[in-house]
Amino acid sequence: MNFFLKKLLIVIPTLYIAWTVVFVTLNIIPGDPVNLMLGGRPASDEVRENVRKNLGLDKPVLERYGSFLVNATKGDLGKSYLTRQPVTKMIKENMMPTIELSIGGLIFGVFFGVLFGIFAGTKPNSIRDTISMIIALCGISLPSFWIGMMLIYIFGTTLGWVPIVGDGFVSLILPSISVGLFFAGGMARLTRSSLVDVLNQDYIRTARSKGISKYNIILKHSLRNAMIPPVTLLGIQFGLLITGAVITEEVFARPGLGQLLLQAILAKDIPLVQALVVYMTAVYIFLNLIVDFTYGIIDPRIRLERKN
Amino acid sequence: MEDLLKVSNLNTEFKSDYGSKPALNNISFNIKEGEVLALVGESGSGKTVTSLSIMGLLPNNASVENGEITLLSKKNKEINILNLSDEKHNEIRGNDISMVFQEPMTCLNPTMTVGEQILEVIIRHKKISKINAKKEMIGLLELVEIPDPIQRSIEYPHQLSGGMRQRIMIAIALACSPKLIIADEPTSALDVTIQAQLLELLKKLKNSIVTKTSILFITHDLGIVKELADRVIVMYQGKIVEEGNVLDVFENPKHSYTNNLIQSLPEFKIEKRKQKKIIKKETNNKNIILSIKNLYKEFPVDKGIFKQSNESVKAVQNVSLNVRQNKILGLVGESGSGKSTLGKTIIKLIEPTSGKINFKNQDISNFNRQKMQNIRQKIQMIFQDPFASLNPRKNILDTLMEPILVHKLMKKNEATEYIKQIINDVGLPIESLIRFPHEFSGGQRQRIGIARALVLKPEFIIADEPVSALDVSIQAQVLNLLETIKETYNLTMIFISHDLSVIEYFCDEVAVMYLGHIVEMAPVNELFSNPKHSYTKALLSAVPKVKAKKTNKILIKGDIPSPINPPSGCVFRTRCPNPGIECKGGDIKMGLVEVEPNHWVDQCCAKLN
Ligand SMILES: Nc1ncnc2c1ncn2[C@@H]1O[C@H](COP(=O)(O)OP(=O)(O)OP(=O)(O)O)[C@@H](O)[C@H]1O
Ligand code: SF4
Ligand SMILES: [Mg+2]
Numbered sequence: 001m002n003f004f005l006k007k008l009l010i011v012i013p014t015l016y017i018a019w020t021v022v023f024v025t026l027n028i029i030p031g032d033p034v035n036l037m038l039g040g041r042p043a044s045d046e047v048r049e050n051v052r053k054n055l056g057l058d059k060p061v062l063e064r065y066g067s068f069l070v071n072a073t074k075g076d077l078g079k080s081y082l083t084r085q086p087v088t089k090m091i092k093e094n095m096m097p098t099i100e101l102s103i104g105g106l107i108f109g110v111f112f113g114v115l116f117g118i119f120a121g122t123k124p125n126s127i128r129d130t131i132s133m134i135i136a137l138c139g140i141s142l143p144s145f146w147i148g149m150m151l152i153y154i155f156g157t158t159l160g161w162v163p164i165v166g167d168g169f170v171s172l173i174l175p176s177i178s179v180g181l182f183f184a185g186g187m188a189r190l191t192r193s194s195l196v197d198v199l200n201q202d203y204i205r206t207a208r209s210k211g212i213s214k215y216n217i218i219l220k221h222s223l224r225n226a227m228i229p230p231v232t233l234l235g236i237q238f239g240l241l242i243t244g245a246v247i248t249e250e251v252f253a254r255p256g257l258g259q260l261l262l263q264a265i266l267a268k269d270i271p272l273v274q275a276l277v278v279y280m281t282a283v284y285i286f287l288n289l290i291v292d293f294t295y296g297i298i299d300p301r302i303r304l305e306r307k308n
Numbered sequence: 309m310e311d312l313l314k315v316s317n318l319n320t321e322f323k324s325d326y327g328s329k330p331a332l333n334n335i336s337f338n339i340k341e342g343e344v345l346a347l348v349g350e351s352g353s354g355k356t357v358t359s360l361s362i363m364g365l366l367p368n369n370a371s372v373e374n375g376e377i378t379l380l381s382k383k384n385k386e387i388n389i390l391n392l393s394d395e396k397h398n399e400i401r402g403n404d405i406s407m408v409f410q411e412p413m414t415c416l417n418p419t420m421t422v423g424e425q426i427l428e429v430i431i432r433h434k435k436i437s438k439i440n441a442k443k444e445m446i447g448l449l450e451l452v453e454i455p456d457p458i459q460r461s462i463e464y465p466h467q468l469s470g471g472m473r474q475r476i477m478i479a480i481a482l483a484c485s486p487k488l489i490i491a492d493e494p495t496s497a498l499d500v501t502i503q504a505q506l507l508e509l510l511k512k513l514k515n516s517i518v519t520k521t522s523i524l525f526i527t528h529d530l531g532i533v534k535e536l537a538d539r540v541i542v543m544y545q546g547k548i549v550e551e552g553n554v555l556d557v558f559e560n561p562k563h564s565y566t567n568n569l570i571q572s573l574p575e576f577k578i579e580k581r582k583q584k585k586i587i588k589k590e591t592n593n594k595n596i597i598l599s600i601k602n603l604y605k606e607f608p609v610d611k612g613i614f615k616q617s618n619e620s621v622k623a624v625q626n627v628s629l630n631v632r633q634n635k636i637l638g639l640v641g642e643s644g645s646g647k648s649t650l651g652k653t654i655i656k657l658i659e660p661t662s663g664k665i666n667f668k669n670q671d672i673s674n675f676n677r678q679k680m681q682n683i684r685q686k687i688q689m690i691f692q693d694p695f696a697s698l699n700p701r702k703n704i705l706d707t708l709m710e711p712i713l714v715h716k717l718m719k720k721n722e723a724t725e726y727i728k729q730i731i732n733d734v735g736l737p738i739e740s741l742i743r744f745p746h747e748f749s750g751g752q753r754q755r756i757g758i759a760r761a762l763v764l765k766p767e768f769i770i771a772d773e774p775v776s777a778l779d780v781s782i783q784a785q786v787l788n789l790l791e792t793i794k795e796t797y798n799l800t801m802i803f804i805s806h807d808l809s810v811i812e813y814f815c816d817e818v819a820v821m822y823l824g825h826i827v828e829m830a831p832v833n834e835l836f837s838n839p840k841h842s843y844t845k846a847l848l849s850a851v852p853k854v855k856a857k858k859t860n861k862i863l864i865k866g867d868i869p870s871p872i873n874p875p876s877g878c879v880f881r882t883r884c885p886n887p888g889i890e891c892k893g894g895d896i897k898m899g900l901v902e903v904e905p906n907h908w909v910d911q912c913c914a915k916l917n
Contacts, residue, residue: 202414208365209409210429210480211402214394220428224419300464301418 007292011285016069018281023068026270027061055081068274077275082267087275090260098256101245104176109183109241114230116184117191121226122218124196132188139185144244148178148251175252179244183237190233194226201225227298235291238284310380312487312522313339313362318375320354320361331357331370333546339488341380344514344523346533346554348569349543350779355526358543359490362524363407364389364397379404382487403433406481410493412473416465422476423449423461426483433484448479453509455866469867471502478509485521492526499642499806501864504850507535508863528780530573531852534558542566558854572784574813575853595633597800598654598768603627603663605646605653609872621871623649625824627663628900631768631817636794636801638815638832640808640847644868645821647804651770654802655687656680667768685715688766692773694757698745704731704756705741708763715764727763733796734759735789751782755789762797772804787814808851812836817906820844823871823879825898830907840909842887843880878912888916 034051052058056067056078071077077087113136120132151174155161163171198204199222207221246258257276264272296303320332332354339345347355360366362377377389381404389397406429409415416425423445430441449457452475465473474494481489491510495503514523514536525537533540533554540557542550542565549563561567570576605624623646631637639647652658654665656672665673672683691697698707705727712723728738734755745753754774761769771790775783787810794801805811811818812832819829820843828841839845846862864883869875875882877894890896891912900908 202409202411203417205365206407206409206415206477206480207417207428209363209401209407211398211400211432212428213398221417221420225417299419301466304464304467 003296004293007289011289014285015282018285019069019072019278020065022274022277022281023065026274027064072278077278078271080264080272081269082272087272090272091257091275091279094255094257094260097254098245098249098258100172101175101179101248101254101256102241104172105179105183105241105244105248108176108180109187110234111184112180113184113187114191114227116188117195117230118218118223120188121192121195121199124192129192133192136185136188136192139181139188141185142181144178144182145247145251147181148175148248151178152252175248175254178251179241179248182244183241186233186237187230190230191226194229195222198222198226224298228295231291231294231298235288238287242280242284310341311338312341312343312380313524314376314378315358315362316376318358318361318377319373320357320366320370321373322370324369330373331546332361335375335543335546335548337541337548337551339522339524341487342520342522343539344525344537346537346540347524347526347543348528348530348533348540350528350569350781353543354546355543356492359407359492359524359526362389362490363401363405364392364394365401365407380487399433402429402480402486403484404486405488405490406484406486408474408477408481408489408491408494410496412470412477412497415477416473418465421462421464422468422473426461426476426479429480429483444483445479448483449476451482451513452476452479454479469502470498471505471867474498474506475509478506478513482513487520488522488524490524490526493528494525495532496528499868500808500850501642501847502867503532504852504861504863505865507532507852508861510536529852530558530570530780530854534854535852542569568781570854572781573854574784574787574807574809575855596630597633597668598631598802599664599666600630600654601628601664601666603650603653603665604661605649605658606661619872622824622874623871624653624660625874626899627824627826629819629826629829631800631802633800634794634798635816636803636814638811638818639802639804639821640806640811640818641821642847642868643806644823644871646824646871647806647821648772650821651689651772651802651804654770655684655689657689681715685717685764686766687768687770688761688764690754690757690761690769690771690774692776694753694760695745698753698756698760700745703742703744704759707745707756708741708760711760711764717764727759730759730762733793734762735785750778751786754778754786758786758789758793762793765797766799768800768802770802770804773806774803775810776805776807783810790814808848809853820847823868823874825879825910826900826908827880827898827910827913828908829900830904834904834907838907840903840907841913842884846885878910890916 034048034055034057049058056064059067075088079085080087080090083090116132116136120129120136123129155174156163162173195218199217204217204221207217212221245256246261248254249256249258250262257280261273261276263269264276315338316336318332318335319330321328321330323329335354335358337345347358349355357366357370360370361372366372372390375390379387379389379400381387381400387400389400392400416422420428423442426445426448427438427441430436430444431438434441434444436444445461446457449461454460454472454475460468460472465476468476477494481491495506498506510523514521525532527533537554540550540552540554541548542557542563544563544565550557550561550566557566558570561570603624604626606620606622609619609621625646627650629637639650641647649658653660656665656675660673663673664671667683667687670683672680675683702710705724708727708730709720709723712718712726713720717723718726727741731738731740736752736755736759740748740752740756745756748756757774774790775786778786790801791814793799803811803815815832817829817831818835819826820835820841821827822843828835828839828844830838835844836848839848843864846864849862850864862885864885866883869879869882875894877896878884878887878891878898881887881891881894884891896912899911901911901914903909903914
């Protein structure tokens with residue numbers, strides 16, 4: 001319990017720092033938002049002043065910063081400059097496709113990553129190890145937009161196996177692969193090295209001396225111990241998962257937060273960008289919290305340490 | 309009796325990119341049913357490779373080149389182990405042959421409860437229901453004398469002490485009543501007291517349920533061989549050089565290596581030394597060079613950022629002692645008794661909590677860092693693992709030169725000559741100076757560690773387990789070196805060790821530590837011939853000795869308690885074999901009293917005996 005509380009208490013300053021960084025960077029970007037609002041049309045000073053007031057830009061920076069923090073905590077992140085809609089509502093509307101895509105990518109990445117990792121790690125320095133690791137390296141180094149485009153070209157256009165656009169589960173397959181491939185590569189490499197390490201441990205030799213089959217040695221004695229580093233990676237790379245989703249949405253022309261963010265950036269729609277980044281940092285921190293808790297489930301030593 | 313296992317002409321090789329290196333060279337031996345066969349030899353002689361060859365658990369880069377290993381299985385069939393497929397071998401492992409490994413800390417799976425790990429092997433080989441298997445598992449825990457077995461069975465390895473983990477390993481090995489148990493240095497990583505408990509358990513098991521089980525016991529400790537084994541084989545550089553009944557081999561070793569091994573045992577050297585001592589006594593000198601008064605060291609227990617705790621690890625408690633010039637004071641006790649902490653506190657690598665440290669009539673306990681610089685030059689430390697403290701990228705000359713230049717002891721060219729002389733004195737060739745730490749063996753590295761302690765011309769040396777990581781024969785060499793060095797450089801020493809026979813051989817006076825307290829202190833012969841404190845007595849009787857007569861051992865129960873909450877009153881009362889009625893109440897006060905000239909014993913125990 002103590003541990004949970006401590007972790008939650010650390011979340012607050014982290015969010016605070018992240019939000020401050022967001023506010024500061026967006027407020028020092030050159031370019032007057034009022035011009036954007038007016039769409040480049042010439043306007044009198046009076047009109048400009050009105051718009052400025054409406055947007056709350058007439059107040060001093062510190063005051064704006066203060067109210068931004070207060071409102072962010074309440075979940076009220078203002079209205080979009082462009083659409084005049086509450087940004088929270090816009091985000092909510094575009095959230096689901098991105099969540100679907102991220103989960104799809106995560107599942108693909110973890111499943112194939114761990115699979116390849118085990119495949120390679122159980123027979124280090126063999127041909128299958130080398131080939132698996134080359135594939136994993138490709139997964140890491142090939143940019144996801146390129147992979148996305150290739151997938152569309154091969155499986156969508158040329159072979160026509162899967163629809164490229166549209167709703168439903170099937171249309172999620174290719175984008176998920178393109179998001180998850182990077183992940184799968186990292187997972188595979190880490191699972192492999194961690195497994196090789198675990199398989200050299202004394203307790204594996206003990207298990208073998210008991211006559212336990214190879215299959216059970218990997219399943220019962222090795223995997224759990226080997227999964228700690230890959231789970232850590234998971235935590236660190238959530239950010240990349242989100243970034244991956246943003247780019248992939250663009251490539252596959254899928255609706256979602258990625259599209260929204262891109263539009264917002266291009267239009268210098270500061271409240272929307274702010275809100276999106278605020279949300280994403282919160283999600284990122286929250287997901288890392290979950291990863292932290294899973295350590296305890298995997299490793300009884302960590303669990304015990306936390307109890308004390 | 310029938311042969312249970314026959315090994316004939318076994319050759320095992322290690323392969324590397326540079327070619328193959330033989331590890332076993334035409335090994336042949338057999339084990340009879342119900343026999344305890346000891347396998348001794350120095351590290352690297354091939355003991356473990358032999359056992360792994362039998363188990364079929366050789367590492368990937370090793371393989372059996374030729375030879376034959378036949379086992380009489382449970383169904384009384386002769387099986388050639390080396391021809392078995394991995395699946396068939398798995399039927400035998402854990403069932404017909406099982407194994408206990410050396411490192412209790414790393415040999416159990418940290419993410420499985422110990423109960424599960426025992427259960428697993430029962431279910432693997434016996435066709436019984438899970439409920440019955442569980443009953444057997446609890447029965448096994450009782451058999452290996454684990455207290456509170458049901459509770460313990462759902463705990464994880466890191467929640468158990470080293471001794472208990474090794475009991476779990478033994479339970480796993482016994483689970484399917486195998487024909488042969490291979491035990492590879494099962495007690496080497498444990499304290500003598502815990503080792504004595506385990507040896508007692510093995511003896512009991514040998515004489516009861518597992519009468520038909522044979523044991524192949526691998527050890528470097530000849531005392532254990534004497535205590536436990538029926539027959540012994542001695543290995544040297546991958547060959548068997550001697551084989552015979554234990555008594556015959558000890559009485560009348562045929563091979564020179566065996567003879568050396570026996571002669572280098574500290575207990576054999578003690579005789580000679582005792583005579584030497586008597587001559588020396590006349591030049592006895594009473595100058596006290598180091599004096600410690602009421603020294604305490606307590607480490608605060610860290611409970612996290614939000615909790616301030618007032619608990620502490622009581623590592624050193626009210627320690628007072630004197631070291632006289634040119635003498636060696638031995639510090640002995642179980643692991644966790646506070647020996648190392650005391651050593652480090654004396655030269656203030658750790659700040660004492662309270663107390664006085666007098667070195668050459670100066671109170672150094674309040675010295676600041678600058679003032680300590682000069683003192684540190686005079687008091688040097690030697691550690692157990694010199695490799696860890698040597699910079700791997702510096703050659704030996706630079707390593708030895710550095711402290712001289714830091715302390716501005718002499719000019720560089722002068723220092724080179726001086727270092728050459730020291731390296732010669734510690735018995736290393738001059739060429740060693742341009743070599744790097746990894747190019748040396750364990751014994752040579754310790755010589756470098758000694759050289760490094762010597763370059764600053766110290767007057768006092770604190771040696772913390774300097775020979776514990778070394779083989780018996782190498783131990784003897786390094787101890788001899790330390791002795792010569794002590795004479796030539798006119799040194800005074802504190803010598804920390806958990807090994808009583810090394811202490812007896814090497815030291816002039818001995819202080820016995822338990823849970824931060826010194827419970828007894830006396831000249832070495834007096835302490836070993838006339839121990840007064842119950843802990844000292846138990847400690848002395850725990851050591852397996854080659855020359856020992858069959859005496860009843862005083863066994864210490866259980867493990868050393870936590871130094872955060874030590875027992876009140878006499879700290880030893882929870883494990884004391886025969887506590888007095890006054891002790892049990894826990895309200896007597898500890899402190900040393902002099903019962904005979906120079907023989908100090910804790911006052912509560914002194915009163916009782
Ligand atoms: N820096 C430290 N912080 C907290 N506790 C410590 C520290 N150093 C030592 N201790 C504790 O002090 C006690 C005595 O430790 P010490 O290492 O001196 O014993 P030892 O007899 O030398 O054991 P061993 O034979 O294993 O080296 C132990 O309980 C140890 O856990
Ligand atoms: S004082 Fe009592 S409890 Fe302590 S060692 Fe002596 S007899 Fe045992
Ligand atoms: Mg120590």
